[in-house]
Amino acid sequence: xxxxxxxxxxxxxxxxxxxxxxxxxxxxxxxxxxxxxxxxxxxxxxxxxxxxxxxxxxxxxxxxxxxxxxxxxxxxxxxxxxxxxxxxxxxxxxxxxxxxxxxxxxxxxxxxxxxxxxxxxxxxxxxxxxxxxxxxxxxxxxxxxxxxxxxxxxxxxxxxxxxxxxxxxxxxxxxxxxxxxxxxxxxxxxxxxxxxxxxxxxxxxxxxxxxxxxxxxxxxxxxxxxxxxxxxxxxxxxxxxxxxxxxxxxxxxxxxxxxxxxxxxxxxxxxxxxxxxxxxxxxxxxxxxxxxxxxxxxxxxxxxxxxxxxxxxxxxxxxxxxxxxxxxxxxxxxxxxxxxxxxxxxxxxxxxxxxxxxxxxxxxxxxxxxxxxxxxxxxxxxxxxxxxxxxxxxxxxxxxx
Numbered sequence: 049x050x051x052x053x054x055x056x057x058x059x060x061x062x063x064x065x066x067x068x069x070x071x072x073x074x075x076x077x078x079x080x081x082x083x084x085x086x087x088x089x090x091x092x093x094x095x096x097x098x099x100x101x102x103x104x105x106x107x108x109x110x111x112x113x114x115x116x117x118x119x120x121x122x123x124x125x126x127x128x129x130x131x132x133x134x135x136x137x138x139x140x141x142x143x144x145x146x147x148x149x150x151x152x153x154x155x156x157x158x159x160x161x162x163x164x165x166x167x168x169x170x171x172x173x174x175x176x177x178x179x180x181x182x183x184x185x186x187x188x189x190x191x192x193x194x195x196x197x198x199x200x201x202x203x204x205x206x207x208x209x210x211x212x213x214x215x216x217x218x219x220x221x222x223x224x225x226x227x228x229x230x231x232x233x234x235x236x237x238x239x240x241x242x243x244x245x246x247x248x249x250x251x252x253x254x255x256x257x258x259x260x261x262x263x264x265x266x267x268x269x270x271x272x273x274x275x276x277x278x279x280x281x282x283x284x285x286x287x288x289x290x291x292x293x294x295x296x297x298x299x300x301x302x303x304x305x306x307x308x309x310x311x312x313x314x315x316x317x318x319x320x321x322x323x324x325x326x327x328x329x330x331x332x333x334x335x336x337x338x339x340x341x342x343x344x345x346x347x348x349x350x351x352x353x354x355x356x357x358x359x360x361x362x363x364x365x366x367x368x369x370x371x372x373x374x375x376x377x378x379x380x381x382x383x384x385x386x387x388x389x390x391x392x393x394x395x396x397x398x399x400x401x402x403x404x405x406x407x408x409x410x411x412x413x414x415x416x417x418x419x420x421x422x423x424x425x426x427x428x429x430x431x432x433x434x435x436x437x438x439x440x441x442x443x444x445x446x447x448x449x
Contacts, residue, residue: 058346058392088409091432107389113441122270140206277303286337320367349392
């Protein structure tokens with residue numbers, strides 16, 4: 049039996065007046081996913097426990113079968129693992145976005161214009177992070193360049209419990225009430241603006257009509273994560289396919305192979321077909337389990353791109369699920385879990401902790417679910433509900449749904 053998870057990050061949403069009070073999942077044309085819904089088990093699962101912020105870190109840990117209340121230590125350590133950063137037990141990893149703040153007003157009164165600086169290229173961002181490291185790095189803090197706007201700061205003997213605001217939660221809003229309470233962290237952010245605002249990379253971006261990455265934003269701190277491997281938990285050898293460091297780090301921590309896919313970007317322009325091809329290659333190589341993560345719906349939700357969120361869902365169906373179902377037949381029996389990690393409602397432009405819809409389909413045991421397709425409303429109508437999200441993986445793998 050081969051096992052595949054198709055994780056559409058942030059696919060779930062709320063009804064929108066612009067879509068005649070429907071959600072993107074209800075509007076999107078996704079015939080293959082809808083077919084799986086008719087022939088599988090459909091329900092709702094709460095991936096984010098009460099009392100924990102609804103991030104992709106917590107939600108994907110939960111989907112993968114790890115109880116966040118027991119294992120979660122913070123977002124950035126997961127990204128650090130993916131970046132090959134060796135953490136000491138006393139190190140604190142801190143997520144470092146390069147963001148666009150408004151040019152006017154004192155720092156504390158600026159507006160968060162863009163949490164991703166127009167999804168800055170990795171090459172441009174690396175130059176900026178190197179400039180920040182040259183000016184602000186010392187024996188206590190070190191900045192490491194990651195992918196696009198997502199980077200990492202390692203803080204020797206640092207502090208956790210900072211509760212800094214994720215920048216995507218305050219897009220278009222003043223940062224005044226969201227400045228870090230820790231003065232060292234706040235000072236690093238202020239100083240970074242002086243370093244970056246007129247950096248040649250940003251002056252060039254302005255000339256091209258792009259948002260400058262004129263400040264760092266520090267958040268999502270945490271300490272080293274230790275979790276049991278998939279081999280020890282389930283006896284499976286598997287791989288994770290994602291464009292973002294966070295998911296790669298979770299996979300590596302779980303003993304899964306992290307597969308780099310050329311053309312995978314973490315946004316709507318990602319190479320969906322290349323991700324599908326990579327999944328098939330991993331299964332052909334002898335892997336039992338593949339976790340395909342697509343970030344695009346989440347990014348569109350944060351950016352209030354209604355049509356692109358619908359398009360991202362349709363491309364997941366067309367470019368990944370449809371050909372995947374045909375090619376999985378070469379392995380005999382297979383099972384597939386389709387779901388988001390959390391909702392990213394367009395109207396809110398951030399994550400919520402609401403339950404999300406899921407499908408479990410097994411080629412050897414087709415069912416009649418009683419629904420016509422896959423969306424939030426139809427999934428809720430079945431009455432199937434998994435209250436503890438971290439149990440969904442075991443239920444999927446052991447066929448107990």
